[in-house]
Every structure is written in structure tokens, then in C-alpha cells.
Amino acid sequence: MSIITAIDLGxxxxxxxxxxCINNKTINEYSEVVGLADGxxxxxxxxxxxxxxxxxxxxxxxxxxxxxxxxxxxxxTAALRVAQNSxxxxxxxxxxxxxxxxxxxxxxxxxxxxxxVKFALRREKISSNKFISLDIGGASTELIxxxxxxxxxxxxxxxxxxxxxxxxxxxxxxxxLQKQKVKIKTFINKTKINLEDYIFISxxxxxxxxxxxxxxxxxxxxxxxxxxxxxxxxxxxxxxLEILQDISNEITKTLIKNNKxxxxxxxxxxxKIFFEALNKNKAIxxxxxxxxxxKILSGLIKSLM
Numbered sequence: 404m405s406i407i408t409a410i411d412l413g414x415x416x417x418x419x420x421x422x423x424c425i426n427n428k429t430i431n432e433y434s435e436v437v438g439l440a441d442g443x444x445x446x447x448x449x450x451x452x453x454x455x456x457x458x459x460x461x462x463x464x465x466x467x468x469x470x471x472x473x474x475x476x477x478x479x480t481a482a483l484r485v486a487q488n489s490x491x492x493x494x495x496x497x498x499x500x501x502x503x504x505x506x507x508x509x510x511x512x513x514x515x516x517x518x519x520v521k522f523a524l525r526r527e528k529i530s531s532n533k534f535i536s537l538d539i540g541g542a543s544t545e546l547i548x549x550x551x552x553x554x555x556x557x558x559x560x561x562x563x564x565x566x567x568x569x570x571x572x573x574x575x576x577x578x579x580l581q582k583q584k585v586k587i588k589t590f591i592n593k594t595k596i597n598l599e600d601y602i603f604i605s606x607x608x609x610x611x612x613x614x615x616x617x618x619x620x621x622x623x624x625x626x627x628x629x630x631x632x633x634x635x636x637x638x639x640x641x642x643x644l645e646i647l648q649d650i651s652n653e654i655t656k657t658l659i660k661n662n663k664x665x666x667x668x669x670x671x672x673x674x675k676i677f678f679e680a681l682n683k684n685k686a687i688x689x690x691x692x693x694x695x696x697x698k699i700l701s702g703l704i705k706s707l708m
Contacts (some may be wrong), residue, residue, distance in 0.1 A: 408470045412479040414440035414541030433464040440482040440542040440564040448488040461500040473501030481543035500531045509558040569668040587680040603686040609670030610688040631690040
């Protein structure tokens with residue numbers, strides 16, 4: 404199996420990657436926001452509108468990239484782990500598109516993320532067996548502490564979509580996140596590591612958006628090569644928040660028009676508490692192949708080797 408088509412259905416994003424495993428080359432890729440976890444925090448179910456968006460995305464991408472959904476390797480994560488109607492949603496997706504999704508556990512998700520990060524570090528020639536990786540998702544957030552021969556994982560049951568739709572005002576959001584920061588610090592303290600020995604790495608949409616703004620790039624059409632490897636500092640988080648509060652700024656105007664302003668702000672607030680809990684002032688923005696989709700391929704490629 405040299406050519407693999409992989410689909411990653413996240414709690415907010417949908418991604419497809421067609422990959423040549425022999426030559427380690429991306430043949431084609433596609434991504435869009437489908438908002439799978441939209442409203443999940445209130446109803447505990449995946450909405451019919453979200454289901455239709457997912458089905459539409461699968462059909463459109465399979466036509467655009469010329470692949471058969473039934474032959475693709477498909478995984479999905481947090482939203483379908485917790486939704487009460489997961490079985491129905493998965494069956495409807497299969498019935499209408501042919502795509503068969505596996506709901507992976509938080510532990511599986513973390514282990515595959517870890518593999519992807521290690522591959523990306525080698526690609527970027529960053530040599531470190533000791534790193535802390537943060538992945539902020541739509542409905543969950545994972546923190547991985549990688550040591551030389553082992554790793555520890557903290558899976559937080561909050562993400563950008565769920566928090567943005569739960570807390571409409573920053574005061575309540577901040578109160579919640581401060582409580583979560585205490586739990587994060589407790590987890591870190593139990594590992595008994597020296598944080599100064601570990602580099603801080605962040606993946607997914609929030610750090611990428613901050614890096615794009617830092618480089619004065621269009622956040623929807625940025626230069627991937629320029630963004631990857633950007634060092635994001637705490638001051639960059641505050642700079643982005645200031646920009647988002649300036650309604651005359653072109654970036655803010657675009658985000659308001661696309662209904663993404665508050666989602667990005669929430670992502671930054673989540674990012675901020677991890678900086679504080681880890682006592683770090685900078686992190687490396689690491690763009691994985693098609694971002695999270697590489698989690699699938701990393702695990703699969705390893706099993707084929």
C-alpha cells in the first residue's frame with residue numbers, strides 16, 4: 404500500500420491527505436472547518452446541521468481530489484467520543500458517503516500526535532528528546548510531556564469550540580481557565596521534571612494563527628514555509644489580542660465577517676494558561692503535515708515499516 408488517503412474528522416476541522424508512503428511525499432490535501440462540535444456542550448449530541456456539513460465535505464473533497472471515501476483511512480476524535488448519538492452519526496456518514504470512521508481514544512490520539520511531532524522535529528532538524536507538546540482542539544486539548552524513554556499525557560476535556568459556546572463573556576471564561584490551570588500544574592508537578600530542560604512545542608490552529616499574524620500574513624492564506632518553526636512568545640499572544648480588539652484592523656474585520664474572532668480569542672486564552680502553567684515564555688510553532696492529519700499517517704507508516 405504505497406498511496407494512502409487519510410481523513411481526519413476533528414471536533415472543528417475536516418482534513419484529507421493523499422500521501423505517497425514510499426517516497427514520503429504529499430500528493431494532495433484538503434481542509435475545511437465543519438464545526439462538528441457546534442452546540443455539543445448544550446445538547447450532548449452532534450447536530451443534524453453538523454452532520455450535513457461533514458457529509459458535504461467528504462463528497463466535495465472526494466470529487467475534488469479524486470478518491471473513494473470507502474477506501475480511505477478515517478479517524479475521528481473528541482466530539483464523537485462524547486456525543487450521545489455517535490453511533491447514528493457514524494452510520495449516516497457511512498451510508499451516505501461510504502467512509503468508515505474509527506473513533507480513537509484520547510490515549511491513541513496522544514500517541515499518534517507524539518509520533519507526528521517526532522517526525523516533524525526530525526524534519527526541522529530540531530534535536531531534542533525532551534519536549535512538551537500542546538495540541539488545542541475544538542473539544543479537547545492534549546498536553547504531552549516526552550522524556551527520553553517515556554511520555555506522560557494530560558487530556559483536558561475542553562477545546563476552542565466548546566469553551567467559546569459555553570462562556571460568552573471573558574470573565575467567566577477566565578474563571579474556568581484559572582481552575583484548569585491549577586489542574587495542569589498539578590499534573591506537571593507529579594511528573595517531577597525540570598521544566599527548564601524541556602522545549603515547548605505547539606501545533607494546530609491557534610499557534611499557527613498567532614504566527615501568521617506575527618509575520619503579517621493573511622491568516623487564511625499564509626506562507627506555510629514561513630510560518631513553520633516560528634517562535635511564539637507570550638508577548639505575541641497579547642499583541643494578537645490587542646489586534647482582535649481593534650475593530651478598525653483589517654484582520655479583525657475579516658474575522659468578524661467570518662465569525663471567527665471570538666473562537667481565536669478563546670484559543671489564545673487557552674494557550675496562555677499553558678504558558679503560565681509551564682512557566683514558559685516562548686514556544687515553537689510546529690506545523691504538522693496537513694496539521695493533525697499526520698497523526699494518522701505517522702501511526703500507519705510505522706505499522707507498515
